[in-house]
Amino acid sequence: MGTTRYIMSMGELTRKDNSLCFRKDGRNVYIPVENTKEIYCFNEVSINTKLLDFLSQNHIIIHFFNYYGGYSGTYYPRDHYLSGKLIVKQALKYEEQRMDIARAIVKGIGVNIYEILYHYYKHDKKEVKETIDWIRKVFFTQVDQAQDIKRLLACEGEVWIRFYNDFKYFLPKDFVMNKRVKRPPDNPINALVSFGNTLLYTKTISAIYQTHLDQRISFLHEPSEGRFSLSLDISEVFKPVIVFRTIFDLVNNRKLQVEKHFEKSVNYCILNEEGRKIFIEAFEARLENVFxxxxxxxxxxxxxxxKLDCYKLIKNILEGNEFVPFSLKEGM
Structure with missing residues (x-):
């Protein structure tokens, strides 16, 4: 996991000389800062300003999550990569060519969902043919013809719904999705999707942090106060490739099981600590997969x-190169 540290227990995170120290149950665990890029806190972790200052000096990002595994927020060292010229041009691009970039993102989602479903079609799950035909013959045309963001978001919503509806053809019964419920998730598959999407969103925040892009100026999602909306844009096309492939692998190989790895209460369902560890390990392994x-x-x-998608966007903003997000089929 190299650059990422995950903290699953309650405790205190402090600076100790030139390294980080996590203290729990009277024991100290030292974390070297040299190759640490981001820290994930999945429990109550006490910190102080001395620590935050040290993290800033070392450009380490720290993400916080609540009891449900939901994203609470990120401590983001001051932007040492920001470029005034790029911010101005990024804002101009939003004003003048927002639809072009938003359209490319929605197409990218369709391209990658198509590839994932086509894999199952080739492996004898012929029931998904209806969705892959629809993506090929209808979806791309609708995206091309969309006149505004609202219409694009409707196209995006529909392709995800059709994708979710096909889960019943290749996932075990206890992991079938009736409908997508986010906050809080109400069944095991919703819990996995929410957790996976949140991990990917925060990984994208970290990737954008290492570029000159401004997190707040997005194209498909509304640039809203209180969240890094560009991360939502960039991460979107990677969801089928990273999040859903991880889920399908863990579920179909019985590495995650409903009775062993989930906590269920009246109206919510979340991964327990063991389940989170299994998911994170598989998620990190997927990120390190090479092509x-x-x-x-x-x-x-x-x-x-x-990160390469971030650079493609920069090239679009500064040089006008067409922005084509990552495609599983093309491998770039």
Missing amino acids: QHPRLKRKVSYRTAI
């Missing part, structure tokens, strides 16, 4: 692919 990048002529991980 041959046709243009760079070298092997690239999915973690790097997220």
